[in-house]
Amino acid sequence: MCLAVPVKVVSIDGKEAEVEIGGVKRRVSIVLTPEAKVGDYVLLHTGYAINVINEAEAQETLKILEEMASLE
């Protein structure tokens, strides 16, 4: 449920932002993420950003995924 897609904040205009993914753009509401800044990635759900993606955590998760299965 709850399709939410990571998109990049390109510009901010008050309570709205222009976001972009793969070249697709849309004006969305950032009332739920007033802390979002230009350049941030946010999760977009039905035209609203629902949070700012934590890029450091994303990198951490990838590192965890990269750990090879140990050869016992």
Add this chain to the structure above:
Amino acid sequence: MKFIDEFRDVELAKNVIGRIKQISTRPTRLMEFCGGHTVSIMRSGLRQLLPPTVEMLSGPGCPVCVTANADIDKAIALAGLPDVIITTFGDMMKVPGSYSSLQRARAEEADVRIVYSTQDALQIARDNPTKSVIFIGIGFETTAPTIAASILEAESKGIKNYYVLCLSKLCPPIMKALLDLGELKLDGIVCPGHVSVIIGSRPYQFIPRDYGVACVISGFEPLDILLSVEMLVAQIETGKPKVEIAYRRGVNPQGNKTALVLMDTIFEIGSADWRGMGVVPASGLKIRKKFERFDAEKAFSITTEPVREAKGCICGDILRGVKIPLDCKLFRKACTPEHPVGPCMVSSEGSCAAYYQYGSEE
């Protein structure tokens, strides 16, 4: 696409699958609560790649599937009123109620429009001042803040012709109700990632504490789900169930405070009617008195025929995880995506639709 492609990498997937195979020693029953997880699992064929010890059951987490016939009937009745424009997410169009669907209502002259966002519904309200624009507010905690935001915006901008049929539901209460039914022996739950973006991880703590069931909050890409399965298996193998967040790039333990405050401003908790479970107390949202002028149920008087459940439809059992689509006598015969009998076949996340579309080749 950043934060999507990296989490679909084949080589990384093989890593995690290898690790799961190493640590999984006993039969393990997991439920992916959320329909979005079901779709991702089926689309990537993930089930086939897991070791035979790990069983994955699909849960009821599809807001469309759990919407009761009585509520769908209300939406259709509203659609039949004069000078009304119904705005809805695409998901609801084909869902059959007791007698009809929004799609059928549209064919019979009702003005029903699909929107991507409540923002679009507000725009339609602005563009059509002589009509009443009613938004069909389905969804869980992920969507509820966006509906709350639209009501607040309608108020602050003086949009007088916007209404919401509030059908929002809450996840933790229904998880509790499911566990209380005791019909399933579950070892772990893959918890809904985007609901958790809003509510955080604390609301799930009662699950390991009171039921001994492991919980991991998961993202939606195949690698996210694999990681969550690994973390669940690890908890279960060591006998130490708890709530963990695998979806760390999206979820904070406290959730989204702004969204939670907004929800609390507009909504209060009330009982909700869940398909397959009946009326469950404190499991849904209602619009507070202060904002009741936006509440479609209060603003319009509608009459509906007595609610009727489709004969032979076992959507309720499927939603509770006690049966699978293959157990249903209507599956693929009377009930197909073209002629759905119940919502599990309509919603792209419904178990039945997923089994029909993506069923493995075995």
Add this chain to the structure above:
Amino acid sequence: MNDETILLAHGSGGRLSHDLIEKNFLPPLDNPFLARLDDSAVFDVSGRIAFTTDSYVVSPIFFPGGDIGKLAVCGTVNDLSMSGAAPLYLSLSFIVEEGLTLGELKKVLSSIKAAAEEAGVKIVTGDTKVVNRSSADKLFINTSGIGVIPEGVDISGANARVGDKIILSGTIGDHGIAVMSQREGLKFSVPVKSDCAPLNKLVSQMLEASRRIHCLRDPTRGGLATTLNEFARQSKVGIRIEEEKIPVRDGVRAACELLGFDPLYVANEGKLVAIVAPGDAPKILAKMKRNKYGAEAAVIGEVTSEHKGRVILKTNLGASRIVDMLSGELLPRIC
């Protein structure tokens, strides 16, 4: 002048109708057949004739990369090409909603002219009716088309054989996303244009490379998934395809993520799927890549004797899943 709207009177057959046709329809579509203004076009054709008909009701009528006029010509030309026919003559019938502006009509006619010229076909007969407001969605176009199939060419959805290779001529989902992005309630700005294009020259080049092309179809409504299922059923064979071999533009992928679509089900208007003898696949592919409408062509799978009537996809993760036909409309979802 271009704001002038079409009225019911324009369709009534009287002077206004004649004016409309002579001033607006004839000039762009000018050819000896139409110029005669007879009730029927008369010509000689010999050989095996392919004959097709279609109606175009797309909304909105203008979208990135094309409009209903271009769609009508290309769609009809492509239907003929998919039987291996060289398209020759088209008919065009317009049902105009009262209130369409002359400017909009002229734009559509100009697209039709351009598409017909590119394809090398002539519009030889036509009709125009005007209906009340709300009886048609701006403009509907019905077409029919005639083409001739060369000797020795036998293409049909029932001809696929075990071992055949499946070739896709390019990226999928472009048209459906381009149109969908313009719909009210779904407005996104997408860097994607409709792929609407006439494929007859591509097909004749493919036939030059090899006659062992067993099946051809353009995956329009219902997308690639539906077309492959149709082949599997008609030929009573199994089809296996690989997810990583299917080309999809970034913008289409992104739009599909946002709206909850699977690109396999999104419509295309300038692509074809060919099922060909395996030995000839490399040279057919090479020929296709030299045509601008086949530049991104790829072998995406093959025909098997297993799971007859079904299409199986090998996912990027290496697992397999069934790909069914599209049922009903493709609807955007939030879940």
